[in-house]
Amino acid sequence: MSAPSNAPAASDLAYIRFVSVENMMKLVHSIGVETMLKDLARYIEDDFRRWEKFDKTPRVASHSTEGVIELMPTSDGEDYGFKYVNGHPKNTKEGLQTVTAFGLLARVSTGYPELLTEMTLLTALRTAATSAMVASHLAPKGSKVMAMIGNGAQSEFQATAMRALCGIDTLRLYDIDRAATDKVVRNLTGKGFELVPCATPEEAIQGAQIITTCTADKQYATILTDNMVGAGQHINAIGGDCPGKTELHKDILARSDVFVEYPPQTRIEGEIQQMPEDFPVTEMWQVITGAVPGRTNDRQITLFDGVGFAIEDFSALRYLRDKLRDHPFYQELDIIADPDDPRDLFGMLERAVPNG
Ligand SMILES: NC(=O)c1ccc[n+]([C@@H]2O[C@H](COP(=O)([O-])OP(=O)(O)OC[C@H]3O[C@@H](n4cnc5c(N)ncnc54)[C@H](O)[C@@H]3O)[C@@H](O)[C@H]2O)c1
Numbered sequence: 001m002s003a004p005s006n007a008p009a010a011s012d013l014a015y016i017r018f019v020s021v022e023n024m025m026k027l028v029h030s031i032g033v034e035t036m037l038k039d040l041a042r043y044i045e046d047d048f049r050r051w052e053k054f055d056k057t058p059r060v061a062s063h064s065t066e067g068v069i070e071l072m073p074t075s076d077g078e079d080y081g082f083k084y085v086n087g088h089p090k091n092t093k094e095g096l097q098t099v100t101a102f103g104l105l106a107r108v109s110t111g112y113p114e115l116l117t118e119m120t121l122l123t124a125l126r127t128a129a130t131s132a133m134v135a136s137h138l139a140p141k142g143s144k145v146m147a148m149i150g151n152g153a154q155s156e157f158q159a160t161a162m163r164a165l166c167g168i169d170t171l172r173l174y175d176i177d178r179a180a181t182d183k184v185v186r187n188l189t190g191k192g193f194e195l196v197p198c199a200t201p202e203e204a205i206q207g208a209q210i211i212t213t214c215t216a217d218k219q220y221a222t223i224l225t226d227n228m229v230g231a232g233q234h235i236n237a238i239g240g241d242c243p244g245k246t247e248l249h250k251d252i253l254a255r256s257d258v259f260v261e262y263p264p265q266t267r268i269e270g271e272i273q274q275m276p277e278d279f280p281v282t283e284m285w286q287v288i289t290g291a292v293p294g295r296t297n298d299r300q301i302t303l304f305d306g307v308g309f310a311i312e313d314f315s316a317l318r319y320l321r322d323k324l325r326d327h328p329f330y331q332e333l334d335i336i337a338d339p340d341d342p343r344d345l346f347g348m349l350e351r352a353v354p355n356g
Contacts, residue, residue, distance in 0.1 A: 013110070014338035019117035019320065023329035027320075028121065030327050034164040037157075040129035041136075041165055043315040051285035053077060054311055058265035061242070066090055067218065068242055074310035080106045081314040083119055087242060089216040097153060098216045099123060105317040112336060115321050119313065124154055126316040127308060128161035130261075131236045135166050135210060137287050137294045138259060138302040139234035143209035144169050149201050149223055150215035150239055151175035151184045158212050158236075159184070163192060166210070170194040174204035175215075202228060212236040213247040220244060220274075226251035231299040240271050241307040248303075250274040256301040259284050259294070261309035270305040281305070 019027070028036055047054070059072040067088030074081060083103035091098050101119035106112060135143070146168045148155055152175070162168040171193045173181045181197045188195060198204040205211055205228055213223045216239060229235065229252050240246035248271050258281045260266040272279055284304070287294040295302050324330050339348035 013112050014334055014336045015332040016113050016335050017115045017321075017324055017330040018333040019115070019324070019330050021118045021121065023331070024118050024121050027323065027327050027329045028125070030329070031323065033125075033160060037125060037129050037132065037161040037164050040126055040316060040319055041133040041161070043319040044126065044130055044312050045133050045288055047076075047311050047315040047318075048285040048288045050076070051283075051289075051311070054314075056262055056264075056311070058262070058268060059310060063243070072308075072310040072313055074314050075108060076314070078108055079314070079318065080108050080111075081310070081317045083123070083310070083313040085119070085123060085308075087216075089218045092152070092216075099153065103313055103317055105314075105321060115317060115324075116333060116335065117317070117320060119316070122316050122320065123308075123313070124157040126312050127154060127238065127306075128157035129165075130308075130312050131158055131212065131238060131304065131306060132161035132165035134259065134284055134304045134306070135162060135234055135236060137284075138304065139166055140209045140232055140295070140298065143167065143234070145172065145208045146170070146210040146212060147172045147174070147198075147201075147204040147206075147208035148184070149174050149204055149211070149213045151177075151180040152214065152216060154214050154238070155180075155184055155212075156187050158214060158238075159188060159193065160191070162210065162212070168193075168210065170196065172196045172198055172204040172206065172208055174198045174201050205229075208233070210234045210236060213239050215239040215247060218242070218245055220246050222249050223247040224252060225249045226255075229256075229301060231301065233301055234295075235301065235303040236306065237271055237303060238306040238308075240305075241269050243268055243273060245269075246271050246274060252301075253279070253303065256303035257282065258303045258305055259287065260305050261307065261312075265309060266305055266307050269307045271303070272305055 055075045059070045062069045069086045072083045085101035101123045103119040105115040175181045260281045286292045
């Protein structure tokens with residue numbers, strides 16, 4: 001609905017930049033998906049390096065029998081960001097997505113928001129960029145083959161980021177639904193991969209240096225059992241991200257070195273929810289700053305228990321704000337009531353009586 005003709009003009013601060021799905025797609029195509037994944041990984045890594053500056057809290061989750069709705073806030077003292085995201089594994093059966101999201105960035109100095117954006121695509125990109133950034137620290141050097149178990153909405157993003165950042169050129173694909181695997185083959189043909197559809201998870205992991213599990217099921221699942229994981233592999237486990245929703249047999253955790261984003265959240269949501277509260281984990285930001293080692297030998301099994309943390313979304317929002325300077329794919333949204341006299345909110349309303 002447009003404002004009445006005699007409404008006072010809003011000040012500049014009243015308008016925030018809004019990135020629609022259409023504009024996000026234009027932005028990704030304009031930058032190029034691989035370049036964007038590498039850029040995002042750099043922004044995320046930079047923010048992990050200054051981890052201690054951030055306000056941190058486990059995300060605020062509202063669970064139901066069908067899924068979860070979560071709010072993910074954080075701030076570095078200059079900017080404040082949050083994401084709204086859902087996870088509903090049953091949605092795809094009704095033609096809806098498992099994960100959708102939008103997010104906002106605001107100035108801490110005034111509290112005024114400055115950017116509102118779709119984040120369904122941006123979450124897929126930031127999740128993949130995070131996984132690949134982590135793998136660039138932990139996976140065996142020269143990794144070429146990745147097993148991709150779970151071939152849903154997130155999978156092509158994971159594969160593309162692992163190619164762009166880690167040099168993966170062979171994808172061994174498995175999903176309980178063959179149609180999902182066929183979709184990945186269609187989408188990634190001609191994109192620099194050897195694509196190998198597999199009939200079982202056991203077949204998919206043959207010769208893989210990296211195993212990504214990215215399935216969606218609201219239960220304790222066992223996508224990988226202990227006998228399937230061999231010395232020297234890197235596991236990128238990102239599908240288990242809720243209480244009661246895991247992908248790995250706990251024996252795998254016991255013989256891996258486990259790396260996490262933010263332990264207070266991962267102990268609730270990640271694979272390690274299956275382990276005692278004092279189960280040892282390494283925080284990824286400390287590997288990135290060089291405070292603690294990542295992979296130390298060729299036989300070590302490294303496991304990224306990725307659940308998705310607010311700082312990764314903050315990095316993505318920060319990246320988006322920077323990119324909009326050169327790529328004006330946004331609309332102005334009049335979202336903040338901002339009267340000329342800041343104490344005269346009522347007067348602003350009164351003066352805006354519709355004509356007639
Ligand atoms: N860690 C993070 O930051 C992060 C971010 C986004 C999504 N996720 C999670 O990743 C998962 C995948 O997300 P998506 O958007 O791709 O979901 P999706 O529903 O589009 O795809 C999931 C796929 O997993 C397959 N699957 C289910 N059970 C399986 C099994 N036992 N073996 C093999 N395949 C199986 C399904 O057939 C489907 O194709 C979800 O659980 C989501 O919550 C995590």
